[in-house]
Amino acid sequence: MSQGERKLLDERGRFAMAVVEGRSRNQLSWRKGRVVLSNRRLIVADANGKKMIPLSAISKVGGRADVNQQVAAIPEYLSIHVDEDVLLVETSDTMNFEQQLYEALLNGTGVKIKHPSIKGGVVQNVDWVKGRVKLEPEAVAIALASGSLVDIDLTEVASVETEQRGSGGDASIVVNVDHVDADVSVITAITGSMDRLRLLVSFIRNRSERNNVTLDLEQREHEVLMGLYSGVSPFELPEFVGIEAEELEAIFDRLIEADVVEEIRVRREVALTTRGRNIASEAMSEQ
Numbered sequence: 001m002s003q004g005e006r007k008l009l010d011e012r013g014r015f016a017m018a019v020v021e022g023r024s025r026n027q028l029s030w031r032k033g034r035v036v037l038s039n040r041r042l043i044v045a046d047a048n049g050k051k052m053i054p055l056s057a058i059s060k061v062g063g064r065a066d067v068n069q070q071v072a073a074i075p076e077y078l079s080i081h082v083d084e085d086v087l088l089v090e091t092s093d094t095m096n097f098e099q100q101l102y103e104a105l106l107n108g109t110g111v112k113i114k115h116p117s118i119k120g121g122v123v124q125n126v127d128w129v130k131g132r133v134k135l136e137p138e139a140v141a142i143a144l145a146s147g148s149l150v151d152i153d154l155t156e157v158a159s160v161e162t163e164q165r166g167s168g169g170d171a172s173i174v175v176n177v178d179h180v181d182a183d184v185s186v187i188t189a190i191t192g193s194m195d196r197l198r199l200l201v202s203f204i205r206n207r208s209e210r211n212n213v214t215l216d217l218e219q220r221e222h223e224v225l226m227g228l229y230s231g232v233s234p235f236e237l238p239e240f241v242g243i244e245a246e247e248l249e250a251i252f253d254r255l256i257e258a259d260v261v262e263e264i265r266v267r268r269e270v271a272l273t274t275r276g277r278n279i280a281s282e283a284m285s286e287q
Contacts, residue, residue, distance in 0.1 A: 229280035
């Protein structure tokens with residue numbers, strides 16, 4: 001490897017080109033070999049040769065590329081977009097490979113942020129400040145020039161929205177991350193290089209999407225969530241919803257299993273998770 005280049009990962013795996021110059025390949029040729037990741041490039045290699053991809057050339061990571069049934073049957077693989085090509089990679093631990101790749105792509109990226117730009121629904125009078133990104137499996141940390149740290153817990157993210165400002169050569173993207181910080185709903189605004197921001201949005205959405213999965217809940221379960229969301233004590237819920245305590249216990253069991261509420265202590269005192277707050281908020285808006 002070249003001077004200053006560090007190896008981050010070296011695993012056995014398999015890989016294939018799913019799209020070449022914008023055209024999908026119906027017949028894939030999987031190649032078994034090594035998958036090597038450094039802080040500068042990704043290398044896939046077998047006995048017949050190797051392909052080296054500079055990290056700066058990667059425009060998108062993740063998303064299914066099921067060009068045929070053979071690929072669709074694979075539960076976990078990583079799709080890596082380079083110009084009009086899409087490379088599929090599978091390793092013994094594809095999720096770890098994905099995390100390592102995102103970190104190599106984004107760690108140290110310079111951004112500007114407003115934190116919080118909105119707090120509790122109220123716009124805050126804060127300036128843009130410079131910071132640098134550091135990814136973790138369940139968080140995005142942004143170290144500010146002042147020495148402080150903004151930590152976005154990905155299990156507490158409700159939504160990620162992007163907006164484009166300006167046009168032509170002056171166009172920029174602002175990413176608005178709606179999340180919970182110290183038990184308060186806030187929006188952190190992030191701007192910077194357009195291509196790196198798209199990768200950051202992809203990382204945040206991939207890690208937080210399970211909190212926004214719609215569940216097929218019964219009417220009583222929705223009523224329990226809305227009661228908790230409105231501040232009703234778990235001990236007052238039977239009267240609030242109009243059910244027996246035994247039925248409420250059964251509902252709690254299902255909601256805990258679905259990661260919608262979490263048990264604080266025995267005797268069924270519970271609190272909403274981020275996923276639960278999202279579902280309850282959506283249910284109340286439809287009333």
